[in-house]
Amino acid sequence: MASLSEAPESTPGRWWHWVTGLDYKGRLTLPAEARGVADGASVVRVSSRGRAVVLRRDGLGAVTPVDRRCRCRVLLPGWLRRAAAAGGGLVFVAARRPDASSVVVSPVDGLDAVADELAGEVE
Numbered sequence: 297m298a299s300l301s302e303a304p305e306s307t308p309g310r311w312w313h314w315v316t317g318l319d320y321k322g323r324l325t326l327p328a329e330a331r332g333v334a335d336g337a338s339v340v341r342v343s344s345r346g347r348a349v350v351l352r353r354d355g356l357g358a359v360t361p362v363d364r365r366c367r368c369r370v371l372l373p374g375w376l377r378r379a380a381a382a383g384g385g386l387v388f389v390a391a392r393r394p395d396a397s398s399v400v401v402s403p404v405d406g407l408d409a410v411a412d413e414l415a416g417e418v419e
Contacts, residue, residue, distance in 0.1 A: 311390040315404055318385050319369070322377035324401060326368040330389060332396030334362045340370065348402035349376055372401060379403035 312329045319325065326333065333351050334340055343350050343357035349372065350357070363369040372380075372387075380387050383404045392398040 308393065310393055311400075312393060312396075314389045315386055315407075316389055318372070318377065318380050318387060321371070322374075322380070323363070323369040323371050324387065324389070325366065326370060326399065327389060327391070328367075330391035330396045330399050331368040333391065333399045334364070334368050336364075338362055338364065342370075342373065344373065345400075347379070347406055348400050349373060351399040351401065353397065376401065376403065379405070 312327070314327050314330075316324070316327065333353060335353055337353060339359045339361050341352045341355055341357035342360045343352070343355075351370065358373075360371055376387070380403050386404045388400075388402045388404050388407060390400045
């Protein structure tokens, strides 16, 4: 196995990534880099994509308010809040670089399959 010092240099990807928690009401406080999705707006559009939701400034999707007083808190759909609660209240968040024009939010339970595949433990 090659040492980490021999790992190839990587360039920044197209997405920023986080695992973060929801507050007690099921709201997501967007990480700083992801707040561009609101871009000063009081609402964002939310659309479901399988077991994830996509937040966008405009376009298709249900309108959901953005709490600008509290670092861009967004209320997520009930099914996603319940799925996150089952996983300890955590969600995976990805924001499109460089301006967070799209933000994807998914329960963390989907990360197990990714880790299994990367570790070669797929059954």
